[in-house]
Amino acid sequence: MPAENTENAAATPPAPQARTTPLYDVHRELGANLVDFAGYLMPLRYASETAEHRAVRTGAGLFDLSHMGEIFLDGPGAGAALDYALVGNLSPMAVGKARYTMICAPDGGVLDDLIVYRLADETFMVVANAANAAVVLEALAERAAGFDARVTDRSADYALIALQGPEAQGILARFTAAPLPDLKYYAITADEVGGVDALIARTGYTGEDGFELFVDAADAVRLWRELAAVEGVVPAGLSARDTLRLEAGMPLYGNELTAETTPYEAGLGRVVKLDKPGDFVGKATLAAQAQTPPGRRLVGLVARGRRAPRKGYEVVTSDGTPCGVVTSGAPSPTLGKPIAMAYVDCTVSGELAVDVRGRQEPVDVVDLPFYKRS
Incomplete structure (x- = not known):
């Protein structure tokens, strides 16, 4: 979640x-x-x-x-309202199923990442991050206004x-x-x-x-x-x-996902269903981005030393040229090494390092996730 x-x-x-x-x-x-x-x-x-x-x-x-937000959409038009409000295709989802999706601004920026559960034919539960619950509630209420659907905040x-x-x-x-x-x-x-x-x-x-x-x-x-x-x-x-x-390489809102980041930049373009029927908020911008490779990509970093890259630290090339920024980082109890996720320029290749308080710490670029259960 x-x-x-x-x-x-x-x-x-x-x-x-x-x-x-x-x-x-x-x-x-x-x-x-x-x-x-x-x-x-x-x-x-x-x-x-x-x-x-x-x-x-x-x-x-x-x-x-329990701090997470639970927002319900009920009514004959609840599925269609979610199809318009979110980037995913929710109306065909079977009762008893869930789907990871996002709510985006018209410019494609991510307002929040969500899980939507279908509880009944005409009842969906949208679970939002606590910090964004009010934004998601307001956006859903506004976007569902033209549909036969009722939006209710049941978080409490x-x-x-x-x-x-x-x-x-x-x-x-x-x-x-x-x-x-x-x-x-x-x-x-x-x-x-x-x-x-x-x-x-x-x-x-x-x-x-x-x-x-x-x-x-x-x-x-x-x-x-x-x-x-x-x-x-x-x-x-x-x-x-x-x-x-x-x-597990899972994005965190406020770090890997922000209102200035699109799903395609985050490597999550798969959640954007451009082929679903009808329009949805952000479709025009996201459709254009789908045809244009993003200028940056999200990567995994494993530090060779013991100092952990942290959010906001600069990623640099071997000659010290800035080429990205760390979005999340911490020592990994499972791997026994410091790990991080970072956005780096797509044109970058070769050895990279992270500027940890003025000292360049070498890192290896790896595929995400760092850990996957067997």
């Missing part, structure tokens, strides 16, 4: 007006380092972010994602708990009769989990198998405690979620 920038979250003190999720008291009990993130007090880490990261890679991690109704890792299915099976082996990746079903009603989605933002559980906000604490009581389940914060998605 999409998520916002966490690289600088540790430096952001809680604001007096920051909102809390239904699991706020649980996080405090667990001694979480809480930070102001997208207007919410969220757990950055509970103890060791490296241990939390490794738990997801080897067992199961439990995340609070839901808590979102993610159970991620290779042991996630076996653990979740203890709490639900839902046929989890039959629930394919990017699919969703409704059933009870731990005695509470839930939407069970096989989606995630870690590069591992896992599930995202949409439940009534009033049921969040009960469900969290039941899942967390299972031996081997480790609560995980935003820092671990960020390094997990970075290893």
Whole structure:
């Protein structure tokens, strides 16, 4: 699932007006380092972010994602409205399926990346990043105005708990009769989990198998405690979620994706469905870009040394000429090396380095993702 920038979250003190999720008291009990993130007090880490990261890679991690936005489109024209509002082709999607897509401005810039779930013939749920939820809600309401569809913000109704890792299915099976082996990746079903009603989605933002559980906000604490009581389940914060998605090569809004970046520049032109019937916002610009190679490309970088490239650091050629910028970077617990994603000029070849505080650190350019589960 999409998520916002966490690289600088540790430096952001809680604001007096920051909102809390239904699991706020649980996080405090667990001694979480809480930070102001997208207007919410969220757990950055509970103890060791490296241990939390490794738990997801080897067992199961439990995340609070209740800050995300849930926006519903209902009505006979809901599918057509989404086809016009987003770059994807959503109306043919079967009930119980999900799709990764984007909402773009008329100039093709990405306003947010989204997951859309079809819950019924005339009901879709759009999950937006917390920092962009208000922008997405406003844009959807405006773009759906000419269709027989109702747009409703139901973010406050839901808590979102993610159970991620290779042991996630076996653990979740203890709490639900839902046929989890039959629930394919990017699919969703409704059933009870731990005695509470839930939407069970096989989606995630870690590069591992896992599930995202949409439940009534009033049921969040009960469900969290039941899942967390299972031996081997480790609560995980935003820092671990960020390094997990970075290893998996997943873009982050505010880093790899921005209003100044188009899907084609981000290497995600596949989500733009130019051949779908009718018009959609940004189609003319994106159609033109599809015919013109972008001037920059998103690449993976692996540092040869121990100093991690960070967001905003300059990428340079062997002679020191600037040729790009790092969008995300961190030490990789799985690879044991610093890794990064960066935009670099398409014309660049040869040895590259990253300017880390005035020192050029050599890097190797690699294909994304850095990590892919077996």
